[in-house]
Amino acid sequence: MSTEYGADQIQILEGLEAVRKRPGMYIGSTSVRGLHHLVYEIVDNAIDEALAGHCSQIDVTINPDDSITVVDDGRGIPVGINQKAGLPAVEVVFTVLHAGGKFGGGGYKVSGGLHGVGASVVNALSNWLDVEIFKDGKIYQQRYEKGHTMYPLKVIGECEPEKTGTKVTFSPDGTIFEDTVYDYDTLKQRLREMAFLTKGIRINLSDLRPEKERRREFYYEGGIKEFVLYLNRSKDSLYDKVIFCEGEKEGVYVEVAMQHNESYNDSTYSFVNNITTPEGGTHLSGFRNAMTKTFNAYAKNNKIIKEGENPLTGDDIREGLTAIISVKLQDPQFEGQTKQKLGNSEARGAVDSVVSEQLTYFLEQNPAIAKMICEKSLLAQRARDAARKARELTRRKTALEGTALPGKLADCSDKDPRNCEIYIVEGDSAGGSAKTARSRATQAILPLRGKILNVEKARLDRIYGNAEIKAMITAFGTGIHEDFDITKLRYHKIIIMTDADVDGSHISTLLLTFIYRFMPDLIKEGYVYLAKPPLYKVEKNKKVHYAYDDKELNNILLEVGRDGNNKIQRYKGLGEMDANQLWETTMDPESRLLERIVMDEESAFDIDRTFTTLMGDKVEPRREFIEENAKYVRNLDI
Ligand code: TSJ
Numbered sequence: 001m002s003t004e005y006g007a008d009q010i011q012i013l014e015g016l017e018a019v020r021k022r023p024g025m026y027i028g029s030t031s032v033r034g035l036h037h038l039v040y041e042i043v044d045n046a047i048d049e050a051l052a053g054h055c056s057q058i059d060v061t062i063n064p065d066d067s068i069t070v071v072d073d074g075r076g077i078p079v080g081i082n083q084k085a086g087l088p089a090v091e092v093v094f095t096v097l098h099a100g101g102k103f104g105g106g107g108y109k110v111s112g113g114l115h116g117v118g119a120s121v122v123n124a125l126s127n128w129l130d131v132e133i134f135k136d137g138k139i140y141q142q143r144y145e146k147g148h149t150m151y152p153l154k155v156i157g158e159c160e161p162e163k164t165g166t167k168v169t170f171s172p173d174g175t176i177f178e179d180t181v182y183d184y185d186t187l188k189q190r191l192r193e194m195a196f197l198t199k200g201i202r203i204n205l206s207d208l209r210p211e212k213e214r215r216r217e218f219y220y221e222g223g224i225k226e227f228v229l230y231l232n233r234s235k236d237s238l239y240d241k242v243i244f245c246e247g248e249k250e251g252v253y254v255e256v257a258m259q260h261n262e263s264y265n266d267s268t269y270s271f272v273n274n275i276t277t278p279e280g281g282t283h284l285s286g287f288r289n290a291m292t293k294t295f296n297a298y299a300k301n302n303k304i305i306k307e308g309e310n311p312l313t314g315d316d317i318r319e320g321l322t323a324i325i326s327v328k329l330q331d332p333q334f335e336g337q338t339k340q341k342l343g344n345s346e347a348r349g350a351v352d353s354v355v356s357e358q359l360t361y362f363l364e365q366n367p368a369i370a371k372m373i374c375e376k377s378l379l380a381q382r383a384r385d386a387a388r389k390a391r392e393l394t395r396r397k398t399a400l401e402g403t404a405l406p407g408k409l410a411d412c413s414d415k416d417p418r419n420c421e422i423y424i425v426e427g428d429s430a431g432g433s434a435k436t437a438r439s440r441a442t443q444a445i446l447p448l449r450g451k452i453l454n455v456e457k458a459r460l461d462r463i464y465g466n467a468e469i470k471a472m473i474t475a476f477g478t479g480i481h482e483d484f485d486i487t488k489l490r491y492h493k494i495i496i497m498t499d500a501d502v503d504g505s506h507i508s509t510l511l512l513t514f515i516y517r518f519m520p521d522l523i524k525e526g527y528v529y530l531a532k533p534p535l536y537k538v539e540k541n542k543k544v545h546y547a548y549d550d551k552e553l554n555n556i557l558l559e560v561g562r563d564g565n566n567k568i569q570r571y572k573g574l575g576e577m578d579a580n581q582l583w584e585t586t587m588d589p590e591s592r593l594l595e596r597i598v599m600d601e602e603s604a605f606d607i608d609r610t611f612t613t614l615m616g617d618k619v620e621p622r623r624e625f626i627e628e629n630a631k632y633v634r635n636l637d638i
Contacts, residue, residue, distance in 0.1 A: 007349060015097035016147035019124035022085045023176055026121045035177045036186050038122045042168055047121060047194060049074035050201045060191060062182050064209050067171035076135035076164045079153060088153045090133060094123045094144055108611050122170055129170040137161040183212060192218050197274045197326055199223025220590040223258040224324040235261035239369045245358035256287060257325035264459055266318040270325040272332050272342050281342025283327045286351030288314050294359045304374045312377045319380035359385055363420035386461035406471035410435045411446045421474060421493035422446055426507050429495045430574035435585035446475050452510040455517050469514060480518045494522060497531035497575040523599045533574055533586045533594035540566035546585050548593055
């Protein structure tokens with residue numbers, strides 16, 4: 001074997017060097033998010049093998065040193081010499097950029113948005129990577145370091161001839177990633193999603209790190225049908241069956257599962273090649289078109305809607321709907337600013353025709369369910385009409401009277417939204433202190449009275465009729481729904497300030513639920529915050545210290561000494577502070593603590609569940625949820 005580098009090898013190395021120089025271009029970022037993408041990238045390859053019909057199990061292990069092992073029982077990456085590169089196919093996979101799927105031939109490779117960059121990118125960004133292939137009774141092995149091949153592919157042993165598969169272990173490069181510690185829950189989340197989206201695949205996740213040892217198995221025989229049941233598990237479903245449509249048209253494989261629940265929200269999630277598309281695209285619009293068309297046709301044919309009556313809108317039909325739309329196609333094109341919106345026009349037609357055809361059949365076969373959905377849609381239609389009238393009234397009013405800001409709002413004088421903040425304050429008395437304390441130029445105060453309407457449990461007409469909600473909508477300036485315009489936002493910080501007790505956190509959750517459902521972009525753009533009032537005041541020799549949690553209290557007590565001379569006050573509400581104290585501890589931009597509400601687009605369906613679970617009726621899921629999942633609740637402080 002010659003050790004001289006040929007032109008091909010030099011090109012290979014330049015390719016991987018480029019990945020190390022600009023990792024963000026290949027995996028989005030070098031934050032923990034990018035770190036986790038490495039795992040998804042490798043697992044995607046095993047999923048492809050499953051989609052090709054050759055793999056039934058994938059084991060993912062977090063090793064004690066935070067390296068990751070992924071094993072599948074597929075055919076094993078081909079080891080024969082690739083003519084073009086003059087190297088074994090497996091080495092091409094790991095050392096040539098964008099080689100994924102091009103080797104071996106015949107495989108049904110689907111590659112997604114950010115992922116699908118190929119195993120070579122993972123290799124380039126790893127300190128070391130080991131691959132073992134079980135094939136033809138032999139165990140092949142090769143190792144790479146920072147993308148460089150350490151030695152030619154070798155046979156390190158034998159195995160039973162029936163045993164086939166691929167095992168990859170890699171250790172992310174700590175000089176490239178900001179953090180190299182894996183988060184079990186993040187991997188769990190995504191692997192569960194992959195298992196839902198690939199019916200019949202068994203995915204095991206094991207954490208072998210000391211103190212963190214855990215194991216989970218994901219296996220969903222029903223695929224996305226089970227995904228829908230999972231999403232609806234803390235809601236009351238309208239009927240027991242899950243409506244399922246499946247088919248292939250024009251090279252697009254389509255799967256849709258859906259079930260209505262008693263809520264008023266549309267929880268539709270779309271995926272392309274197993275990757276979520278939060279901005280939708282042609283597949284989603286094909287689905288919506290088919291739903292509207294099919295239900296209206298059914299309602300008309302069955303005299304549920306009579307001649308001359310208004311047709312149902314898509315929104316009416318999707319009220320309380322939980323749906324998964326999953327399409328798989330060879331060459332997905334992504335559009336839009338964030339390249340997350342599917343552009344392939346054939347996907348629109350494929351989803352539309354598969355859903356129209358099979359949904360029509362389902363409705364005919366299940367008239368009781370069809371009737372329930374139509375009746376719910378008709379109620380939604382009536383509520384929407386009433387809401388529209390209410391909205392038109394307020395719109396006309398503002399047109400006549402100019403910008404009618406709510407009477408309770410103490411607005412700031414600065415008119416540049418970038419400088420402005422609005423404090424939403426619970427109760428008139430705290431609102432009064434906040435008005436005294438505030439910096440008038442840039443801080444506006446909107447006091448709200450008592451409990452806010454729970455938008456999870458109310459239809460639109462009631463929501464629009466609610467005084468507190470109307471006040472917020474007009475104060476923010478953006479409008480909602482089809483009127484929503486983020487450029488009209490009057491404050492770049494929306495700060496929710498409530499008591500640091502159970503009632504207070506309930507109110508902040510209600511407010512966040514409202515914002516999340518009606519103006520989610522405010523959260524996505526990072527404009528929404530929680531104020532963090534202190535929990536304790538420690539006074540000693542006329543010096544005052546504030547503690548925002550118990551740990552801080554302990555630190556302060558250690559510093560000032562634990563003796564009879566210090567006075568500790570536990571704050572139960574904002575009302576216990578005078579205006580000066582409120583300013584100093586909670587409103588002064590120099591010293592206050594704010595918590596920004598974040599929304600991870602990749603787990604939008606999880607946030608949806610956070611709100612329905614926390615605000616819904618079922619007690620059991622709520623307790624279980626709070627116990628098992630602190631991720632988003634952390635920000636809600638419940
Ligand atoms: F990403 C990766 F390359 F590192 C990787 C690939 C990691 C893991 C865990 C599994 C795999 C992988 C690849 N599993 N199975 C395969 N299959 C193939 O590469 C393969 C095998 C046979 C044929 C064929 O036509 O005979 C074609 C392909 C693409």
